Amino acid sequence: MxxxxxxxxxxxxxxxxxxxxxxxxxxxxxxxxxxxxxxxxxxxxxxxxxxxxxxxxxxxxxxxxxxxxxxxxxxxxxxxxxxxxxxxxxxxxxxxxxxxxxxxxxxxxxxxxxxxxxxxxxxxxxxxxxxxxxxxxxxxxxxxxxxxxxxxxxxxADIERRQCDRRPTAVAYEQNGVALGSETLADSVITAAGFDNLAADLGVVGMSPFPVEQIVARRPDVIITRDPAGAPTLGAEIPRHPAISALPDTRVGAFVPEGSWSCGAPAVMEAVRALVRLREEIAPCPEPGAPR
Amino acid sequence: MRLAIDDIGVVLGGRPVVSGVSLAIEPGRVVGLLGPNGAGKSTLMRALAGQLPFIGRMALGPQDLATVGTAERARLIAYLPQTRTIGWRLKVRDLVALGRLPWRPFGRPASAGDRAAIDRAMAMMDVTALAERIATELSGGEQARVLAARAVAQETPVLVADEPASGLDPAHQITMMQALRRLADEGRTVLVSLHDLTLAARWCDEIAMLMDGALAAAGPPETILTDARLADVYGVTAHRAHDAGGLILAPVDLVGRDGRP
Amino acid sequence: MRPLALNGALGVLALSLFVLSLLVGPADLRLGESVSGLLAGGSEAAGIIMREIRLPRALLGLAIGFSLGLAGAVLQGFLRNPLAEPGIIGVSATAALGAVAIFYSGLAGTSLYTLPAGALAGAFAAVLILLAIASRQGSTLTLILAGVALSSLSGALTSLVLNLSPNPFAAYEIIFWLLGSLKDRSMEHVALAVPLMALGWLLIALSGRAIDALSLGEDAAQSLGIHMGRTRFLIVAGVALSVGAATAVAGTIGFIGLVVPHLLRPLTDRLPSSLLLPAGLGGAALLLAADSAARLILPAGELNVGVLTALIGAPFFLWLVMRARREML
Missing domain, CATH: 3.40.50.1980 (Nitrogenase molybdenum iron protein domain)
Known part of the structure; x- marks a missing residue:
């Protein structure tokens, strides 16, 4: 609604x-x-x-x-x-x-x-x-x-062409436990880099609070957080909740360069490239022509 | 135990309110503390109860009261304040039971001995029938007796009561004074401040008369409550008579109205 | 009601709501999953959710609710004022200000340990100020008005500090500090706050005799062997520790200390000490219930629990104030 x-x-x-x-x-x-x-x-x-x-x-x-x-x-x-x-x-x-x-x-x-x-x-x-x-x-x-x-x-277009069916799940988890769902820049970056955006899959539109519990229950392969900037905030602690650290097979970190996907500017490509590298590391696409 | 007050002074806000008061009260005696408003009665009593710092010496039997801690003092001296405060809608019995606090170690419920002391105190103040009532819903006179029963239940060698009879109807004034009398007969030391000269003359073994913070006179009612002293201290004249119970004293008029001294 | 029956009933209620709190959450766990997740180790999602997310949350709900109910009861007893409550008289707001001032300045590093340190300092200051006001001018009205002033000032300063933070995200946290929440707390927060709260409970329990005696006023209490200086210390430190630590990890949660003692007092003999344990247990039950409701009403976004306690408590407060003239105690 x-x-x-x-x-x-x-x-x-x-x-x-x-x-x-x-x-x-x-x-x-x-x-x-x-x-x-x-x-x-x-x-x-x-x-x-x-x-x-x-x-x-x-x-x-x-x-x-x-x-x-x-x-x-x-x-x-x-x-x-x-x-x-x-x-x-x-x-x-x-x-x-x-x-x-x-x-x-x-x-x-x-x-x-x-x-x-x-x-x-x-x-x-x-x-x-x-x-x-x-x-x-x-x-x-x-x-x-x-x-x-x-x-x-x-x-x-080149990057999107290099994608395949192996799409690990990722979620962009911000300050205060806010996830970036569909219709966001981050969602388009995550998708373009060959991931499924967990938040968007669960119906989150725009920026929306996303309980830690949901993250743990869905166990995404990657959680993209933001490095805490300067002065401390409580919200910066949420993506570092012990329950998230306890997930054994989930990678958590600031995988995109600082500030790179805050705004729709040419520099966003830095974020796309970073996530493409990550995806190729954890779930490489088979070489073109190789049997599935 | 003998209560000895020796050259006591109390300074409040830089002003000496009580000075140079010496008084000895023997066990078994009811001593009435008299004096006009502002003479220092309440201040002296609060000092005795350990609520105000004082200079001089107070001793109970062999014990110097200056060296007695708050908890120990509560087992020696019970004090009934003039202001009657009841903070919550407590049952009479529960309120009187607060008098047993000094005798109950932390966290221990009332013992059979405590309950007996509470019953005795309520009987003595004629409030047994009110035991299950809510104290704040009682009349002023009933509340006064309930609060007095709390001090009595403390069962200390000394009872210091500040104006316990004020606001009571005649029957309950007499109940109150009889109760103090009986406590003294049990061997306790009772110091009671009074404004009612008739009650003081009738029920006290001794009178200590304060004026301007100093002791004006002390002794048996007959020798203290003279016409000259009443005129001097209170500025009143009184009618006096005697019966089997002793002196009957009734203040009559202000000095000078009818030409008498 | 007999004290044992009352405390037993409230204990069972609090425990049931504790279990309910463990079962409520956005992740759809079946009952069996929840129980095995809680008891068994391992890195199954259900286990992590139960042990790292829901258990700390329920434990904090229990302990913070207990603290707030207990602090309300002891303040009411001590001040002989049925409207005294850590939220209303500004202790919680000032604790929040203390935590915010130290944590967000970053002066003491980013460690979570700075939160209780600041909150305790704030709570201590507030209780001392209020006791000073109460001892000068004993009226109920003065205390409540002073508390309102202190609350507003602390709330404003909290917003100011958060707005001045060089971190642009800090300002979004105003709502957490003004309308507390137990969302996504962890065992770290439990370890941080619960020992401090427990120490506060102990100090408050030690003041039980004193607040009973104080029913008869300060003079009578002293003559009953109550050391006023020590009592004041026990209550100031006890309230500051329990409310300060609670606020440090959950923000300002209001009205629990008002509503619970007031509802339970008629079920006791009305001696302030008899109300302490029931008020604590009742407070725990109320906060656990409110926190579970906060998750059920808005499952995804989640309501701040302070919103719910205020929705219950503020009309109650108003009713108490209107009734106060007729029958205060």
Whole structure:
């Protein structure tokens, strides 16, 4: 029931986005000179694509290693906290942000006649090439974007072609015992790398609390956790529950590079590659042509 | 046991409330502590009960009370506070049984001896009939007697009772004083503070009169409760008579109203 | 009711709910699987679930419920105030603040051992502050209002500390600290908290005579041989240890110490000491029942158990307050 509701809720920003794109699409011929990004995921795309000096600031979360693959690069840019006042002071030609996190800010900025482009919160591997191209178009970096997007799509297709019927089960188990189910970026990565996502198989949609008991009862082959970042939290303890450590045949660890699958950006491929290596180690596919 | 109070002083909030009081109370005697409001009666009694620090010496028989611990003191001196507090809807019998706490080691239920002491105390305070009632639902006078029965059940050599008769009807005032009298006859030492001069004159063997924190006089009622002293200490005149039971004293008027001293 | 019968009945009830708690969970284990999983060793899923997940949870429910019921009963007896309860007078909230302040700052490392240390310090501070207020101004109202102020302040500071944490995930844990939970605890938590709680129970038990005598007020209690300083220490330390350790591993679980003593008092002779053991057992039963219900109502997402105890307790509290004028005790 709640899953259905959530799906409905998500389609609305998509419609708004589409309408926004049609109304205030690429009207100006010259690319924007000053661009601000307010969301850690648009940060990744903007930092990848922007010309030198074009991007004036990114969100402060872009410097968090746990959330941002490009956290080192982020230090070269100013940091904003996504406040309308900051935007007002920096007077960018274009603001890029996510549909979800800063909804009120977006509305306010539009009232103040800023050009705001929103990127959807729902991302999977399949949406990434289009998102890259869209950001490229917004920044006037179409060629660079096309190259990155095409390369990404090709590598993904290669990887998916190399899969077979041997699909070990995996679950992405986050802080506080939250699992990543279907319609998440992590699910698309897990699936693309040749695993079955246990949480999605059990009907989890999006991010949802997942009892340790369920994990133990289903004994996935792999539990992908997150390395605790900096200051301690209690939630970080849950994926390290003794009951999980007691599972004899289950591999538990931070198998994807830190921050690599927080956002739908080209760097997600790092996560796919890491999981493909893991799968080939624990359940190698037979050589093509070899008898099953 | 003889209770000897020697040059006692109590300081409260930097102000001396009791000073230089010396008093000896023999077993078997009921000593009435008299004095107007604020004379220091309650303070002296609380010091005796070990609730206030004091200077000077207090001894019970051969024992220096300053060296007696809280638990041991509870087996020597029972104290009935002036404020009547009953915290929960306790049954009368259970409330009186609290008087046996000093005699019961941790965790041990009441013994037959404890139960006998509780029965005696309830009988003495005329509350046996109330044993199964809820104490908070009783009248004020009944509560006073139940609380007194708790102190009696403690069966200590000394009983210190602060205003036990206030708020009681005449019959129960007499019950209360008779009970104290009987405790003394059993050989206990009884110190009782009173505002009622008639009760004091009638029931006490000795009177100790406090005024402004100091002992104004001590001795038998006849010699202490003189017209001059009543005028001096309380500012009242009194009518007096005698019968077989002793002195009958009734305060009559404020000094100066009718021209008498 | 006779004390033995009452305690026996409550003990059986708590034990049955303990068993129920072992049988409730998202993994569909059959009864036989559960029993053999609990008793047999090995690395079968059922065994791991029973021994590493459900057993610690049930043990904590038992011990924490016992602590909260007992602490409520002893505080009510000591303060002669039927509304005194660790949650209402702010002890739990301050314990949570202590745990949060030490753990999330990361100053003492990431060890779980910092949790009880901080919670105990917070609980000690709260009990001391409240006793100071109660000794100056004995009215029920003052104590409850002071507790409300302390609770709100501690709750706000807890949120502040979690929001200030450099770890972006910390802020999501506010709900755990404000509305506690026994979800996914482990034997580590049992080892961490239960010995401290047990020490607290012992200290509280030692104060039994004193709280009985205190039914007659402080003066009478002292004349009955009660050492007020020692009593205050026993109760402060006992409540701080049991409530502090409970809060350190389960967050703030309210109202158990209010509801249980109040329901059971009429079944005792109403001496505060006679209520201690029944209140502990009743508290254990109530928390185990609430925790099982939390898992049954929302099997996947799981309700915070503090939500349930508040749903039961807060209306009860309101009813007590409205009735208080007529018949307080």
């Amino acid at each position: 709640s899953g259905t509701g959530r799906r409905h809720g998500r389609s609305w920003p998509g419609l708004i986005l589409l309408a926004g794109a049609l109304l205030c699409g690429p009207a100006s011929a010259s690319p924007p000179a000053r661009v601000m990004s307010l969301n850690v995921c648009t940060d990744q795309l903007a930092m990848t694509l922007a010309a030198p000096g074009q991007l004036v600031s990114v969100s402060f979360l872009a410097r968090e290693p746990g959330l941002s693959m490009l956290h080192e690069e982020a230090k070269n840019y100013g940091a904003n906290r996504g406040l309308a006042e900051e935007v007002f002071l920096q007077k960018p030609d274009l603001v890029v942000t996510g549909t979800y996190s800063l909804h009120n800010t977006t509305a306010l900025l539009r009232r103040l006649s800023f050009a705001v482009e929103e990127f959807s919160f729902v991302q999977t591997l399949d949406t990434i090439p289009d998102e890259v191209r869209r950001m490229g178009a917004l920044l006037g970096q179409e060629d660079k974007a096309r190259a990155i997007a095409d390369g990404f799509a090709k590598e993904l």
